[in-house]
Structure formats: C-alpha cells, structure tokens
Amino acid sequence: MQTNGSLKEHMVKISGLTYPELKKWVTFDLGMKPYRAQQLFSWIHLRRVNSFHQMTDISLSARNRFEEICEITALETCNTITADDGTVKYSFTLDDGEVIESVLIPDPPRLTACISTQAGCRCGCTFCQTGRGGFRRNLRTDEIVAQLYGLQNGTDDRISNVVFMGMGEPMDNFPALRDALSIISDDRGICIGARKITISTVGIPGGIEKLTQLDDQYGLAVSLHSAVESTRLKLVPVSKTLPLRELKKAMKDYISRKGRRITIEYCLIAGINDTREEASALAEFTGDIECKINLLVYNPVEGAQYRRPEAESVNRFMRYLYPRCQAVMLRRSRGSDIAAACGQLGPAARND
Ligand code: SF4
Known part of the structure; x- marks a missing residue:
C-alpha cells in the first residue's frame, strides 16, 4: 500500500513547469485544450494560489483531476x-x-x-x-x-x-x-x-x-x-x-x-x-x-x-x-x- 509520502512523490510538481512544459503536459498528456495551461499558469504564478479549488474559472471536474495528479509547491x-x-x-x-x-x-x-x-x-x-x-x-x-x-x-x-x-x-x-x-x-x-x-x-x-x-x-x-x-x-x-x-x-x-x-x-x-x-x-x-x-x-x-x-x-x-x-x-x-x-x-x- 502506498503511503501519503510516496503518493506525493509521484505527483507532478506543476509549479516547477515552465509555460511551454505546462502547455505540452496539459494538451498531450491530459488531452485538454491549450487555454487550460494559460489558466493554470496564471493562477499559480500570477495570483499565486496554492489550491486547485481556488481556480474558479476551471471546471470542477478538471480541478478534481489536477488535485489527484499534481501539486503546487508551497514552502x-x-x-x-x-x-x-x-x-x-x-x-x-x-x-x-x-x-x-x-x-x-x-x-x-x-x-x-x-x-x-x-x-x-x-x-x-x-x-x-x-x-x-x-x-x-x-x-x-x-x-x-x-x-x-x-x-x-x-x-x-x-x-x-x-x-x-x-x-x-x-x-x-x-x-x-x-x-x-x-x-x-x-x-x-x-x-x-x-x-x-x-x-x-x-x-x-x-x-x-x-x-x-x-x-x-x-x-x-x-x-x-x-x-x-x-x-x-x-x-x-x-x-x-x-x-x-x-x-x-x-x-x-x-x-x-x-x-x-x-x-x-x-x-x-x-x-x-x-x-x-x-x-x-x-x-x-x-x-x-x-x-x-x-x-x-x-x-x-x-x-x-x-x-x-x-x-x-x-x-x-x-x-x-x-x-x-x-x-x-x-x-x-x-x-x-x-x-x-x-x-x-x-x-x-x-x-x-
Ligand atoms: S560555498 Fe558559499 S560562496 Fe561559495 S559558491 Fe557556495 S554558497 Fe557561494
């Protein structure tokens, strides 16, 4: 059984992706529209939120998906x-x-x-x-x-x-x-x-x-x-x-x-x-x-x-x-x- 720690290790560190990397990941790996990358980048690096649930212009299903597979690093x-x-x-x-x-x-x-x-x-x-x-x-x-x-x-x-x-x-x-x-x-x-x-x-x-x-x-x-x-x-x-x-x-x-x-x-x-x-x-x-x-x-x-x-x-x-x-x-x-x-x-x- 995976512990929370090892689960976290496999999460994508989304706040460490450059914009081109984020766009590629969102479109190729997740099959989402490119504008999602723009939204994510802006929430993380402009408004600096650290929860996907604060990203109110992103659909709830997409937010839930992000929550499962990636994390925003806050020290x-x-x-x-x-x-x-x-x-x-x-x-x-x-x-x-x-x-x-x-x-x-x-x-x-x-x-x-x-x-x-x-x-x-x-x-x-x-x-x-x-x-x-x-x-x-x-x-x-x-x-x-x-x-x-x-x-x-x-x-x-x-x-x-x-x-x-x-x-x-x-x-x-x-x-x-x-x-x-x-x-x-x-x-x-x-x-x-x-x-x-x-x-x-x-x-x-x-x-x-x-x-x-x-x-x-x-x-x-x-x-x-x-x-x-x-x-x-x-x-x-x-x-x-x-x-x-x-x-x-x-x-x-x-x-x-x-x-x-x-x-x-x-x-x-x-x-x-x-x-x-x-x-x-x-x-x-x-x-x-x-x-x-x-x-x-x-x-x-x-x-x-x-x-x-x-x-x-x-x-x-x-x-x-x-x-x-x-x-x-x-x-x-x-x-x-x-x-x-x-x-x-x-x-x-x-x-x-
Ligand atoms: S030892 Fe100190 S001064 Fe030298 S490179 Fe490392 S951090 Fe810089």
Missing part, C-alpha cells in the same frame, strides 16, 4: 528574523526536512529577493557559512520558485529584483535554475524582467557559458574575491577547475553576447585580499572587462579564521581602485546582524 516558513535595516531572513523547510534560507532586502524603490538554489553547497568557499556545511542536495525548480512566492506573500510591496546569491552555486544546479528563470520572468506570471534578475557564480567550468546560451539578458555577477590565482584558490577552492584566464574569457564572451556589463563581487578579508598587491591585480584583471566592482566587507562566520578589515584598509583599497577601474562601489552589507548577509546563510537548524 513551510519555519522562521523569519528581521534585521535593524529591514532585511528579513526567511528559513523554509522542504518536504524532506532540509532547511534553506532566503532573504528579502528592502532598498526603496527596490525590493530584492535573494534566493537559494541548493541546500548547502559543494564549492566549499572558506569564508562562507554555507560552504562550511557541505552539500545536501539541489533544489528543484518548484522549490526555487516557491521561495520567491514565499517572500512575496510576506510583503505588500512588489518584489522588483531577484538575485541568485543565497545558498548554493546556481550554475551547479543549472537545469533547475534555467527553468526557474523562465518561470519567474514569464509575463504571464510574476513577471520579474530578465534585466532585474542577477545570477551570481564563483565560476565553475561551463557555468557562465550555459547562461550565455540563454536568450534573455540576465545579469551576471562573478564572485571573484581575488585576481591572484593562489589567493583565489585559498578562498574559493573550486577555482582550481577554472583558472582566472578561462574565467575571464567566459566573462568577456558573456558581455559581448548580452551587450551588458557584469558585476564583480569582491569580499574584502583582512590580510588576505585587501593588500596593495591584491588591489593592483584586481585593477589589472578587470582593466579590459566591462564591469562594475562591488566591494563588500567580510562578515565573520562562526569558527572561520578570517577577520573583517579595518575601515582604513577598506578605504585604501578603494582609493587605489577608483582611478584605475571603470566603476567601484562599496556595497552596504545588509542584514549582517541576523546572519543574512553575503556568505552568512546556513547551515540552518536541521531536523536530522
């Missing part, structure tokens, strides 16, 4: 914490008990959702709390999308921007990321424009290239953290699989194909990558790349050996870069008092 919020600056960190429990974190960052007129793509991460960046907890599993498309809806449902303001900078390396879960991008930028749904969505990567082989192949102009942020190979290797161990030369080529291809500059993320860590030599290497590395450099100051994570640099050291680094780089910004760290800032997410409390 259970197990915790929310609000920082002094208004940043809200959400912890969501997945159906297998994994806990992931997502962050809502108000910065009027923008409201940005920071979304996770994996439970844990296999990249093991040595300054990152997620990396220290290891890899648990990839998130499914429906789980990635449901995070965004969980955040949107918790506020009256419309989420304007989405950044894939939460837990996990997005390019390491590319198929689910690609489909989530398609769903959230679809103008039949929540409709976050591609140019308002940024995917952040530390750079893994083939990752940026896959994003380059997509038609839309998503923003790309590369977490560089050092333009000196040996320092970068220490901070981002997976960089051994993608030397700086190859990373730079992938970045330049992306810029020329998409016609928009990229962002370079650089987390300043005292005595590691905040020196004059590091600043010089960064200026040289980025000299022929159309980019904006976002500097952020390291947020200490429990048990890590790194320190936050002094303000003077940060200023010195910036003063060196300003005349030599196209655009440099010191990014305000949001939510650091609730461990929602860059590199501070997870591993959250788990039930195993």
Whole structure:
C-alpha cells in the first residue's frame, strides 16, 4: 500500500513547469485544450494560489483531476528574523526536512529577493557559512520558485529584483535554475524582467557559458574575491577547475553576447585580499572587462579564521581602485546582524 509520502512523490510538481512544459503536459498528456495551461499558469504564478479549488474559472471536474495528479509547491516558513535595516531572513523547510534560507532586502524603490538554489553547497568557499556545511542536495525548480512566492506573500510591496546569491552555486544546479528563470520572468506570471534578475557564480567550468546560451539578458555577477590565482584558490577552492584566464574569457564572451556589463563581487578579508598587491591585480584583471566592482566587507562566520578589515584598509583599497577601474562601489552589507548577509546563510537548524 502506498503511503501519503510516496503518493506525493509521484505527483507532478506543476509549479516547477515552465509555460511551454505546462502547455505540452496539459494538451498531450491530459488531452485538454491549450487555454487550460494559460489558466493554470496564471493562477499559480500570477495570483499565486496554492489550491486547485481556488481556480474558479476551471471546471470542477478538471480541478478534481489536477488535485489527484499534481501539486503546487508551497514552502513551510519555519522562521523569519528581521534585521535593524529591514532585511528579513526567511528559513523554509522542504518536504524532506532540509532547511534553506532566503532573504528579502528592502532598498526603496527596490525590493530584492535573494534566493537559494541548493541546500548547502559543494564549492566549499572558506569564508562562507554555507560552504562550511557541505552539500545536501539541489533544489528543484518548484522549490526555487516557491521561495520567491514565499517572500512575496510576506510583503505588500512588489518584489522588483531577484538575485541568485543565497545558498548554493546556481550554475551547479543549472537545469533547475534555467527553468526557474523562465518561470519567474514569464509575463504571464510574476513577471520579474530578465534585466532585474542577477545570477551570481564563483565560476565553475561551463557555468557562465550555459547562461550565455540563454536568450534573455540576465545579469551576471562573478564572485571573484581575488585576481591572484593562489589567493583565489585559498578562498574559493573550486577555482582550481577554472583558472582566472578561462574565467575571464567566459566573462568577456558573456558581455559581448548580452551587450551588458557584469558585476564583480569582491569580499574584502583582512590580510588576505585587501593588500596593495591584491588591489593592483584586481585593477589589472578587470582593466579590459566591462564591469562594475562591488566591494563588500567580510562578515565573520562562526569558527572561520578570517577577520573583517579595518575601515582604513577598506578605504585604501578603494582609493587605489577608483582611478584605475571603470566603476567601484562599496556595497552596504545588509542584514549582517541576523546572519543574512553575503556568505552568512546556513547551515540552518536541521531536523536530522
Ligand atoms: S560562496 Fe557561494 S559558491 Fe561559495 S560555498 Fe558559499 S554558497 Fe557556495
């Protein structure tokens, strides 16, 4: 006899289907008219209902059928914490008990959702709390999308921007990321424009290239953290699989194909990558790349050996870069008092 759990496993995760996939499933697999796909997509991704019985323009028999064979994923919020600056960190429990974190960052007129793509991460960046907890599993498309809806449902303001900078390396879960991008930028749904969505990567082989192949102009942020190979290797161990030369080529291809500059993320860590030599290497590395450099100051994570640099050291680094780089910004760290800032997410409390 099947348990409820195993029955659920066989249900179609309908909120993880892109519009073309949904239309194909509705027409070919269920033999329904194509307009049903439009109705379903709009109910799930625009009005964001999570019960088929709320879909009042769909016949009762069709609603009953959907109820039997598919489900709309909604994540259970197990915790929310609000920082002094208004940043809200959400912890969501997945159906297998994994806990992931997502962050809502108000910065009027923008409201940005920071979304996770994996439970844990296999990249093991040595300054990152997620990396220290290891890899648990990839998130499914429906789980990635449901995070965004969980955040949107918790506020009256419309989420304007989405950044894939939460837990996990997005390019390491590319198929689910690609489909989530398609769903959230679809103008039949929540409709976050591609140019308002940024995917952040530390750079893994083939990752940026896959994003380059997509038609839309998503923003790309590369977490560089050092333009000196040996320092970068220490901070981002997976960089051994993608030397700086190859990373730079992938970045330049992306810029020329998409016609928009990229962002370079650089987390300043005292005595590691905040020196004059590091600043010089960064200026040289980025000299022929159309980019904006976002500097952020390291947020200490429990048990890590790194320190936050002094303000003077940060200023010195910036003063060196300003005349030599196209655009440099010191990014305000949001939510650091609730461990929602860059590199501070997870591993959250788990039930195993
Ligand atoms: S910084 Fe990003 S890629 Fe590196 S371990 Fe953390 S989550 Fe993974």
